[in-house]
Amino acid sequence: MDKTKSLFLTEDLLGLATDLYQLSMAAGYFEQGMQDTATFELSVRHLPENRSYLVAAGLEQALHYITHVAFSQEAIRFLQRLPAFKHVGQTFFEFLKNFAFSGDVYAMPEGTVAFAGEPLLRITAPLIEAQILETYLLSTINFQTSVATKSSRITFASQEREVVDFGSRRAHGPQAGVLAARAAFIGGCKGTSNVFAAYQLGIPVVGTIAHAWVMAHESERDSFQKFHAVFPDNTVLLIDTYDTLTGARRAATIGKGLKGIRLDSGDLLKLSGEVRRILDAEGLQHVRIVASGDLNEYRIDELVRNGAAIDSFGVGTEMVTSKDAPALGGIYKLVEQEHEGRLIPKMKFSADKATYPGKKQVYRKRDTDGNFREDIIGLEGEFIAGKPLLTQVIKDGKACYHLPTIYEMQNTASDNLARLPKPFKRLNNPEVYPVMKSNGLERKRQEAEDIIASQNND
Amino acid sequence: MDKTKSLFLTEDLLGLATDLYQLSMAAGYFEQGMQDTATFELSVRHLPENRSYLVAAGLEQALHYITHVAFSQEAIRFLQRLPAFKHVGQTFFEFLKNFAFSGDVYAMPEGTVAFAGEPLLRITAPLIEAQILETYLLSTINFQTSVATKSSRITFASQEREVVDFGSRRAHGPQAGVLAARAAFIGGCKGTSNVFAAYQLGIPVVGTIAHAWVMAHESERDSFQKFHAVFPDNTVLLIDTYDTLTGARRAATIGKGLKGIRLDSGDLLKLSGEVRRILDAEGLQHVRIVASGDLNEYRIDELVRNGAAIDSFGVGTEMVTSKDAPALGGIYKLVEQEHEGRLIPKMKFSADKATYPGKKQVYRKRDTDGNFREDIIGLEGEFIAGKPLLTQVIKDGKACYHLPTIYEMQNTASDNLARLPKPFKRLNNPEVYPVMKSNGLERKRQEAEDIIASQNND
Numbered sequence: 001m002d003k004t005k006s007l008f009l010t011e012d013l014l015g016l017a018t019d020l021y022q023l024s025m026a027a028g029y030f031e032q033g034m035q036d037t038a039t040f041e042l043s044v045r046h047l048p049e050n051r052s053y054l055v056a057a058g059l060e061q062a063l064h065y066i067t068h069v070a071f072s073q074e075a076i077r078f079l080q081r082l083p084a085f086k087h088v089g090q091t092f093f094e095f096l097k098n099f100a101f102s103g104d105v106y107a108m109p110e111g112t113v114a115f116a117g118e119p120l121l122r123i124t125a126p127l128i129e130a131q132i133l134e135t136y137l138l139s140t141i142n143f144q145t146s147v148a149t150k151s152s153r154i155t156f157a158s159q160e161r162e163v164v165d166f167g168s169r170r171a172h173g174p175q176a177g178v179l180a181a182r183a184a185f186i187g188g189c190k191g192t193s194n195v196f197a198a199y200q201l202g203i204p205v206v207g208t209i210a211h212a213w214v215m216a217h218e219s220e221r222d223s224f225q226k227f228h229a230v231f232p233d234n235t236v237l238l239i240d241t242y243d244t245l246t247g248a249r250r251a252a253t254i255g256k257g258l259k260g261i262r263l264d265s266g267d268l269l270k271l272s273g274e275v276r277r278i279l280d281a282e283g284l285q286h287v288r289i290v291a292s293g294d295l296n297e298y299r300i301d302e303l304v305r306n307g308a309a310i311d312s313f314g315v316g317t318e319m320v321t322s323k324d325a326p327a328l329g330g331i332y333k334l335v336e337q338e339h340e341g342r343l344i345p346k347m348k349f350s351a352d353k354a355t356y357p358g359k360k361q362v363y364r365k366r367d368t369d370g371n372f373r374e375d376i377i378g379l380e381g382e383f384i385a386g387k388p389l390l391t392q393v394i395k396d397g398k399a400c401y402h403l404p405t406i407y408e409m410q411n412t413a414s415d416n417l418a419r420l421p422k423p424f425k426r427l428n429n430p431e432v433y434p435v436m437k438s439n440g441l442e443r444k445r446q447e448a449e450d451i452i453a454s455q456n457n458d
Numbered sequence: 459m460d461k462t463k464s465l466f467l468t469e470d471l472l473g474l475a476t477d478l479y480q481l482s483m484a485a486g487y488f489e490q491g492m493q494d495t496a497t498f499e500l501s502v503r504h505l506p507e508n509r510s511y512l513v514a515a516g517l518e519q520a521l522h523y524i525t526h527v528a529f530s531q532e533a534i535r536f537l538q539r540l541p542a543f544k545h546v547g548q549t550f551f552e553f554l555k556n557f558a559f560s561g562d563v564y565a566m567p568e569g570t571v572a573f574a575g576e577p578l579l580r581i582t583a584p585l586i587e588a589q590i591l592e593t594y595l596l597s598t599i600n601f602q603t604s605v606a607t608k609s610s611r612i613t614f615a616s617q618e619r620e621v622v623d624f625g626s627r628r629a630h631g632p633q634a635g636v637l638a639a640r641a642a643f644i645g646g647c648k649g650t651s652n653v654f655a656a657y658q659l660g661i662p663v664v665g666t667i668a669h670a671w672v673m674a675h676e677s678e679r680d681s682f683q684k685f686h687a688v689f690p691d692n693t694v695l696l697i698d699t700y701d702t703l704t705g706a707r708r709a710a711t712i713g714k715g716l717k718g719i720r721l722d723s724g725d726l727l728k729l730s731g732e733v734r735r736i737l738d739a740e741g742l743q744h745v746r747i748v749a750s751g752d753l754n755e756y757r758i759d760e761l762v763r764n765g766a767a768i769d770s771f772g773v774g775t776e777m778v779t780s781k782d783a784p785a786l787g788g789i790y791k792l793v794e795q796e797h798e799g800r801l802i803p804k805m806k807f808s809a810d811k812a813t814y815p816g817k818k819q820v821y822r823k824r825d826t827d828g829n830f831r832e833d834i835i836g837l838e839g840e841f842i843a844g845k846p847l848l849t850q851v852i853k854d855g856k857a858c859y860h861l862p863t864i865y866e867m868q869n870t871a872s873d874n875l876a877r878l879p880k881p882f883k884r885l886n887n888p889e890v891y892p893v894m895k896s897n898g899l900e901r902k903r904q905e906a907e908d909i910i911a912s913q914n915n916d
Contacts (some may be wrong), residue, residue: 003861004518004519004521004522004857004861005518005519005522005525005658005659006469006519006522006526007519007633007636007637007640007655007659008466008467008468008469008633009464009466009632009633009636009654009660010466011464011466012535013654013657016653016654017632017635017636017653017654018626018652018654019518019624019626019627019651019653019665020651020652020653020656020663020664021651021665021666021667021668022668023653024665024666024667024689024692025667025668025670025671027688027689028671028684028685028689029674030666030687030690031687032684032687034674038674040670047736056762060462060463061462061463061465063462064462064463064464065464065632067462067525068464075657078653078657079653082663083691083692084663084689084691084692086691087688087689087690087691088688093741101681114530129471131670132668134627134668135626135627135632135635136632138627138628139627139628139629139630139632139634139635140630140631140632142627142628143629143630143631143634143893166477168476168477168593168597169477169593169596169597169600169788170596170597170786170787170788171597171786172597172601172630172631172634172637172638172779172784173597173602173630173632173633173634173637173884174467174475174523174593174594174597174598174628175465175466175467175631175633175634176597176601176630176631176633176634177593177597178465178475179465179630179631180630182465186781187636193477193478193479194475194476194478195474195475195476195477195478195536195537196467196471196474196475196476197465198478199471199533199536200463200465200473201463201465201780205478205540205542206478207477207478207482208477208479208481208482208542209479209482210480210483210484210592211791211792211806211808212498212589212592212792213483213486214790214806215501215792215795215804215805215806216487216492216494216496216585216792216795216804217915219913219914219916220914221730221916226486226490227486229489230485230486230489230490230545230546231482231486231542231545232545233487233541233542233544233545234482234541234542240808240809241806242806242807242910242914243807243810244561246914250916253878263807264808264811265810265811266810276800292601312476317785317787321630321779321784321785322784323784323785325529326630326779326780326781327628327779327781328628329775330627330628330672331629332463332627334669334670334673334674337673337674346673346674347673348669348672348673348699348700349699349700349701350669350698350699350700350722350723350724352723352724353722353723369733378870381540382807383675399462400665403461403462430495451675452700454701455676455677456677456678456679456704457678458679458708
């Protein structure tokens with residue numbers, strides 16, 4: 001009777017996890033024998049409101065995909081039966097059967113602070129191979145970068161107070177909750193409530209009780225004592241089920257064994273102060289106050305500036321959906337193509353959507369204190385001072401990269417963010433960080449325009 | 459060298475796909491021998507701005523989870539090693555080893571139009587079993603319901619013109635793109651660009667070429683001819699890579715074999731009219747015009763009202779992220795508990811977050827034309843006129859439900875939406891649909907308040 005589907009992605013069907021047009025273009029290139037090597041770049045054209053930087057994230061899952069994408073028999077049978085593919089020859093499906101990525105990939109390491117227009121990822125491979133990756137790479141990098149960026153804003157606002165991810169229930173499906181937990185950690189969170197994420201990533205997992213625990217017992221006091229009996233070392237009690245201050249007094253009766261209390265509703269500034277006084281009056285200065293409930297960087301900033309007695313923030317919805325900017329306009333564009341031995345720069349002119357051609361590198365200049373001063377988007381190999389940010393991660397289809405631990409990624413983000421001057425980190429109307437285009441790049445654009453004009457003069 | 463992780467959810471680790479506190483509460487209930495049967499309800503407290511209704515979606519994946527959630531040896535070993543679980547006895551982990559859901563579930567079928575405060579799902583099971591499900595059910599139902607609702611708004615604005623999902627690249631990870639394609643279809647979309655979703659769900663998959671196709675060829679004209687050669691029956695050409703009107707003229711040279719053109723930038727109202735004239739002048743009245751590029755219900759409404767010559771809308775970012783309302787405040791609350799043979803109503807009083815107790819049912823009243831007039835949230839079994847919307851889907855842990863096809867779910871949504879009067883469907887400031895609480899429910903709340911007051915009088 002059970003015909004329900006989980007719709008879980010699986011490795012054997014990774015080839016189908018894309019937009020149809022990637023596969024129809026692949027068939028088209030194949031049928032024409034177009035074996036040119038092409039370079040595509042992934043970047044974010046414009047940043048959302050109140051963002052002047054991004055924290056790059058999602059590369060590990062992108063690399064997993066690139067090195068595992070393939071077409072199983074089952075996937076190929078499905079494509080063969082599509083009416084749109086009726087005229088596609090059998091040899092294309094044979095090609096898919098043996099498909100494996102064989103190209104080179106350069107990328108900014110996760111945790112790197114990046115800006116609008118900068119390539120986060122650069123792929124050079126046979127045209128078909130590079131093309132097919134687009135959809136999956138965009139959804140992977142767009143989402144994790146959004147959340148890592150949001151997390152960095154929230155942890156910035158918290159000024160050294162702990163922030164943890166509580167957002168799984170509001171993420172875009174159970175899988176998105178796992179990816180969000182990862183990205184939030186890279187952006188600066190200290191842990192997550194998501195057990196699967198903690199298991200996979202080896203990061204701290206947090207959480208104790210919900211309102212249901214309190215409601216399921218005969219009384220609030222009873223529920224507190226029972227929880228303490230089972231979790232004597234981890235007694236963090238939710239005190240707002242009926243009345244917060246009464247809840248605080250009942251929690252205090254646990255005594256020295258009480259580790260923390262959580263506030264989840266009401267005026268957190270006022271309540272945190274009152275609860276702190278109740279706890280302190282009982283000699284429970286060590287008890288931590290955790291706050292949750294529709295928090296974001298703006299509310300946390302206000303609470304911290306006003307001296308709220310909060311030690312830890314549990315942030316959910318706003319972080320895992322990057323609620324004020326729930327989508328990042330990442331694009332993946334053809335920038336260069338090797339045709340009959342010549343490298344041809346490629347660009348598009350679409351209204352408001354024009355792109356720069358050529359294989360690019362991002363060069364970061366620092367001031368004498370090591371703080372970020374200016375980025376230059378130039379051509380790979382162009383003679384430009386500054387540290388190149390794109391590093392090779394895949395060579396001839398094989399990983400050639402020492403994958404950092406997630407703690408190292410978090411350190412990269414925290415080090416980068418420390419070097420980014422404050423005006424660029426303001427929560428509202430941050431200054432725009434200076435990103436220049438090199439002379440080489442401008443010349444490349446001129447060259448591309450000339451070529452395209454001469455080819456499209458019909 | 460490859461240590462990259464996909465972080466894909468898998469059936470054997472479903473037990474970990476939750477918030478830690480569900481498992482710590484489970485351990486707590488277990489250690490106390492709390493075997494009470496409990497009822498939890500999932501509802502959405504307040505609707506986002508400019509929403510007066512929801513289209514329920516995600517039930518199939520919720521049911522899949524409920525009937526498959528379990529704890530593998532590997533999952534249990536992880537939990538045993540958590541410092542927080544140090545004092546939890548071995549018998550709890552034995553219990554997890556044999557965990558399987560054994561309770562009853564009632565739900566609104568997917569595609570049902572629902573309103574704020576109405577239970578979409580009601581679970582009655584031993585306390586631990588019902589508790590553990592919370593996080594996963596919320597993330598599943600919250601997300602798909604958001605997208606199905608957004609899709610219904612977009613297809614409503616399109617007034618019978620086709621809408622298809624192009625959003626995978628901007629969804630919250632590759633898995634969210636699949637779930638979004640499903641929910642968008644239930645809400646009224648005619649197809650998706652996501653191949654994996656189409657494969658799994660048997661829904662139409664759409665798409666032809668991207669800018670890269672045009673750019674990869676020597677000229678735009680060449681790229682059009684080459685595509686037509688491989689896809690003679692499915693030649694839909696993207697014409698804005700360099701200049702839209704020139705692109706239209708070049709596409710027209712394909713002649714009768716041209717199936718459609720796509721506009722992806724610029725002033726879609728103006729360009730669609732000009733392109734239509736170019737095509738018609740060549741006798742290509744049959745060629746369809748597809749538009750895409752940051753579309754939402756408001757922009758589509760404006761285009762349609764102004765007579766844009768657009769036959770099909772490809773909608774991405776705005777739909778798959780429900781961009782103006784990227785999170786739904788779904789909650790999952792304990793409402794009743796059977797303790798020592800008595801049914802005890804449960805509620806919480808938290809500021810602005812109070813809940814109603816008791817096992818509820820939603821009764822829908824129609825007018826003589828069959829249109830929706832009013833809903834009443836009452837108690838299950840209460841004598842109330844109107845059609846009960848919650849139907850049993852799981853009995854004693856087993857599915858007891860004829861799972862509709864996704865086409866049937868789409869029909870349910872379309873039938874429900876047709877019966878919902880227009881003022882409730884307005885894109886801006888829709889009227890609030892009347893949802894009443896029954897006398898039985900109000901009495902139940904009074905009863906619960908009395909019980910809780912008497913129990914918490916310390």
